[in-house]
Amino acid sequence: MKNKKGSRRNRNKSAAHNNHLLVVDRFTKLPDDVLLNILERLNTPDAVRTCLLSKRTIHLRHLLSNLNISLHSFLPHYYGYYATSKDAIQIQMNAAVSDATDNILNFRNQEIPLRQLSITFYLKYYDCLAIGKAVARAMATHSHNLDSVEFIILTGKRALYCSIDDLRHNGKLLMTFFGACTDAFAGLTRLHLRNLRLAEADIPNIIATCKRLEYLKLSACQIEDSVLQLQLEHPHLVELDISTANLDLVELNSLPNLKRLVFSVWVCPQEPLSFGNVPLLSSLSLTNVAMRWHKVIRLSQFLANITFIKDLHLNFLSEKIWVHPECPELLTPVLQNLQVLNLDELPEECDIAWTSFFLEAAPSLKEMCITVWDHWCEIETDKVEREEQGYCDKTNLEWRSSARDGFRHYNLTKFTIYGFQPNENFLGYIRHIMEAAVNLEDISLYDRKALECCEDLDPKIKVAPSRYPQNIVEQELLRKQITEGLVMASPHVIHFRH
Known part of the structure; x- marks a missing residue:
C-alpha cells in the first residue's frame, strides 16, 4: 500500500511538473513579435533577465526597440540590506544602471531601430557621464528612428531634507554633467529635474540646448536669490510641470506648442504665471496652499490671454x-x-x-x-x-449667483x-x-x-x-x-x- 501511495504521490508530482512545463512552453512558443510586445512592457533589465531563462528567448534581448532602464530594477535583495548605508545602496544601484545602459545599448542588434529610451538615475557625476556618452552614441546611430528619449535625474536626498548647500551642490553637478554631454541633452524629448539651485541662465540654456524637448518637469528647482523670474521659450515643448519653485514669476514668453501646464505650490504673493504666446494651451492644473500673503486669484484676469482652456484642475x-x-x-x-x-x-x-x-x-x-x-x-x-x-x-466663501x-x-x-x-x-x-x-x-x-x-x-x-x-x-x-x-x-x- 505504501508503495502504491508513494507511486500516486510521484504521479501527482510528475503531473504538476508537466503542467509547469506546459505553461512555460506556451510562453516560449509564442511568435517573436508577440514575445517582444510582452517584454517591452517590462523594465528593460527585467525583460533581459526574462530572456535569459530560456534558449528560445535569449536572442530577444538584443531585439528590444523600447528601452526603460530604471533604478527600481536594481533594488538589492539580500540579507543585511537594512544594515547597508543609504549612500552605498544608491552608489550600487546607480552603477548598475550605468553598466546596464552601456551594455544594452552597445550589444543590441544595431539593425533593429531604437524607438524609445528612458533612463532613471541618480545625479552622480561619473555614472552620469557614462550614461550620457552611451546615449549620445545611440542617438548618433538611430537619429532617424528615436521617437522618445527621456532622462529622469534624481538626487540622493528628498527635497524636504535638502539644505541650500545641497541644492547648490546638485545644481553644480547637473551643469557639469550637462556641459560634458550636451550632445545627449540635445536629443532629449523628455527631461525630469529636481532639487536644484541654479544660476539665472542655467534653465534657459538647458531648454535651448534640448532642441527636441516636448516634456519638462522641474520639481523644487530654484534660482539664486538675486533673480526670481524665469523666462521660457521653446518651439516644441508640449507639456510643462513646475512644482515648489522659489520664483516670483514664470513668464511663458513663447511656447507655441504648449498644450498642458501643471504648476504647484508657489510662494510669491501675486499670480505666479504670465502667459505670452501659448495659443494651444488647453489643459491647466494649479495646486497651492493659501497663506496670509497670497492674493486671491481672479481667473478672468489671470487667464485673460488664454481662451482655449478645455481641462482645468484646481x-x-x-x-x-x-x-x-x-x-x-x-x-x-x-x-x-x-x-x-x-x-x-x-x-x-x-x-x-x-x-x-x-x-x-x-x-x-x-x-x-x-x-x-x-x-x-x-x-x-x-x-x-x-x-x-x-x-x-x-x-466659507461668500457667493451669490449672478445668473x-x-x-x-x-x-x-x-x-x-x-x-x-x-x-x-x-x-x-x-x-x-x-x-x-x-x-x-x-x-x-x-x-x-x-x-x-x-x-x-x-x-x-x-x-x-x-x-x-x-x-x-x-x-x-x-x-x-x-x-x-x-x-x-x-x-x-x-x-x-x-
Whole structure:
C-alpha cells in the first residue's frame, strides 16, 4: 500500500511538473513579435533577465526597440540590506544602471531601430557621464528612428531634507554633467529635474540646448536669490510641470506648442504665471496652499490671454480657497471652451455652493468633479504653528449667483463628488446642480478618501466619522430627498459608488 501511495504521490508530482512545463512552453512558443510586445512592457533589465531563462528567448534581448532602464530594477535583495548605508545602496544601484545602459545599448542588434529610451538615475557625476556618452552614441546611430528619449535625474536626498548647500551642490553637478554631454541633452524629448539651485541662465540654456524637448518637469528647482523670474521659450515643448519653485514669476514668453501646464505650490504673493504666446494651451492644473500673503486669484484676469482652456484642475490642499468667484460676464470669455473641471481637496468644514459659479460661466462644461477632503496627514493642526507659518483660517466663501433667473446648463452630463456626506451642504448643492443641468446623465457620489498614511493619526486630531450611506435603504431615501420637488430630475441618475 505504501508503495502504491508513494507511486500516486510521484504521479501527482510528475503531473504538476508537466503542467509547469506546459505553461512555460506556451510562453516560449509564442511568435517573436508577440514575445517582444510582452517584454517591452517590462523594465528593460527585467525583460533581459526574462530572456535569459530560456534558449528560445535569449536572442530577444538584443531585439528590444523600447528601452526603460530604471533604478527600481536594481533594488538589492539580500540579507543585511537594512544594515547597508543609504549612500552605498544608491552608489550600487546607480552603477548598475550605468553598466546596464552601456551594455544594452552597445550589444543590441544595431539593425533593429531604437524607438524609445528612458533612463532613471541618480545625479552622480561619473555614472552620469557614462550614461550620457552611451546615449549620445545611440542617438548618433538611430537619429532617424528615436521617437522618445527621456532622462529622469534624481538626487540622493528628498527635497524636504535638502539644505541650500545641497541644492547648490546638485545644481553644480547637473551643469557639469550637462556641459560634458550636451550632445545627449540635445536629443532629449523628455527631461525630469529636481532639487536644484541654479544660476539665472542655467534653465534657459538647458531648454535651448534640448532642441527636441516636448516634456519638462522641474520639481523644487530654484534660482539664486538675486533673480526670481524665469523666462521660457521653446518651439516644441508640449507639456510643462513646475512644482515648489522659489520664483516670483514664470513668464511663458513663447511656447507655441504648449498644450498642458501643471504648476504647484508657489510662494510669491501675486499670480505666479504670465502667459505670452501659448495659443494651444488647453489643459491647466494649479495646486497651492493659501497663506496670509497670497492674493486671491481672479481667473478672468489671470487667464485673460488664454481662451482655449478645455481641462482645468484646481487643488486647494484642504486649506483656504484661493480663487475668487466671478460673474459670467467676466469669466465666460476665458472659460467658454472649458469641458472638464476638477476641484480637488476642498476643506470639509466649508460650504461648497460657491463652486457653482464655474457652471454659470462655462457653457461647454461636460464633466465636473469635486473632492471634499481634509488630508490630516498633510495639514498643520497646531494653532501656534499655523499662526507663525502664515496659514489662513478656513472660512466659507461668500457667493451669490449672478445668473439670470431660471438659469439652465445644457452640456453637463457627468457630475462626481468624492467625500459626500448626507448633510444640507451636499444635498442642497446637488439639488441646485440637478435643477440647472437639465441633461445630466450620471451623478456619482463617493465616500471620503481613505489612505494608509492617515491610519496612524495623532490621537489629538478628532476626525468626525463618515456618515456615508452604507445600504440600499439609506441610499434610496437620499435619492428621494435630493430629487423631491424637482420635476425634471430623475433619482435614477444618482449612484452611490464604492
